[in-house]
Every structure is written in C-alpha cells, then in structure tokens.
Amino acid sequence: MKKLTKLPVATGIVLFAVCSGSALAHTQSGVLGNTTSSGTKTDKYVVECSGGTHHLQIQVRDKKTAPELGTKLTISAVNGTAAACTASSTDNTDTDGLYSAIASCDGGDGDYVMSVVKPAWTANGKETYIAQFHCEDAAGNHTETVFSQIQNQ
Numbered sequence: 708m709k710k711l712t713k714l715p716v717a718t719g720i721v722l723f724a725v726c727s728g729s730a731l732a733h734t735q736s737g738v739l740g741n742t743t744s745s746g747t748k749t750d751k752y753v754v755e756c757s758g759g760t761h762h763l764q765i766q767v768r769d770k771k772t773a774p775e776l777g778t779k780l781t782i783s784a785v786n787g788t789a790a791a792c793t794a795s796s797t798d799n800t801d802t803d804g805l806y807s808a809i810a811s812c813d814g815g816d817g818d819y820v821m822s823v824v825k826p827a828w829t830a831n832g833k834e835t836y837i838a839q840f841h842c843e844d845a846a847g848n849h850t851e852t853v854f855s856q857i858q859n860q
C-alpha cells in the first residue's frame with residue numbers, strides 16, 4: 708500500500724479496476740432483438756437500493772459476438788422519488804471488451820428503473836450485453852442491491 712500511496716495516478720487505476728471487477732458489483736446479461744427485427748429494443752429492470760444509499764452506478768458492455776450489429780448500446784437509470792435523478796452511458800466501442808463509462812444517478816435509496824436500449828438499425832439482428840450496476844452510499848461503499856427484470860425485448 709505504501710507504494711500505491713506514493714503513486715496517486717496508479718492508485719486510482721488500481722481502485723477502478725478493483726471496483727469494476729468486484730464480486731460486490733451486480734451484473735446481468737441480456738439479449739436485445741432477434742434475427743427478424745431491426746427496430747429499437749429495450750430491456751428494463753427495477754433496482755432496489757437499501758436505506759443509506761446515495762446513488763446507483765451503471766455501466767453497459769456490448770459483447771459484440773458475431774454476427775451482432777454495429778449499433779451502440781445505452782444504459783440509463785431514473786429514480787422518480789423526491790430525490791429524482793437520471794443518468795445514462797453508451798458503450799461507443801463494440802469490440803474492446805470494455806464497459807462504457809460509469810454513470811451515477813444520485814437518487815438516494817428506493818427503486819430505480821434501469822434500461823438497456825438497442826437503437827433501430829439498418830439490418831435485422833440481435834445485440835448481447837452485460838449490465839453492471841451497484842447501489843452505493845455517499846462514501847462509495849456498496850449498499851444492498853436487489854433487482855428484477857420487468858421488460859425483456
């Protein structure tokens with residue numbers, strides 16, 4: 708740790724890597740669309756963040772396993788309670804195996820609606836994704852995260 712504290716830039720990279728790969732993070736795989744559709748498709752989830760939560764963090768990764776599409780997938784979250792918030796993040800690079808940038812919806816505890824969207828495309832086909840998300844308190848510690856899917860397209 709002493710070496711890390713002497714290299715703040717490196718420390719930040721290490722902490723980010725630990726966070727994004729943490730067993731505490733919640734991930735969910737899904738498929739949007741099929742071989743006979745070209746239109747917009749949306750998967751929706753309800754994410755319930757326990758008391759003490761400050762925000763919900765979200766990211767999405769386009770898995771791009773051939774013969775999938777060149778469309779860019781976007782994940783978004785809204786919280787319609789008193790502390791309303793919206794957040795979204797798009798995976799702009801299909802083939803890098805990386806998640807989109809972290810987006811944070813600062814809506815406190817309660818239910819968030821999280822969506823993953825495949826926009827309309829010129830050809831029929833499907834997109835496979837992994838959504839990564841977690842509820843956190845103001846200090847960035849994970850809080851209890853429970854989720855269920857409410858729409859599957």
Ligand SMILES: [Ca+2]
Nearest residue numbers: 776777778801
């Ligand atoms: Ca894609």
Ligand SMILES: [Ca+2]
Nearest residue numbers: 798800804805
């Ligand atoms: Ca990517």
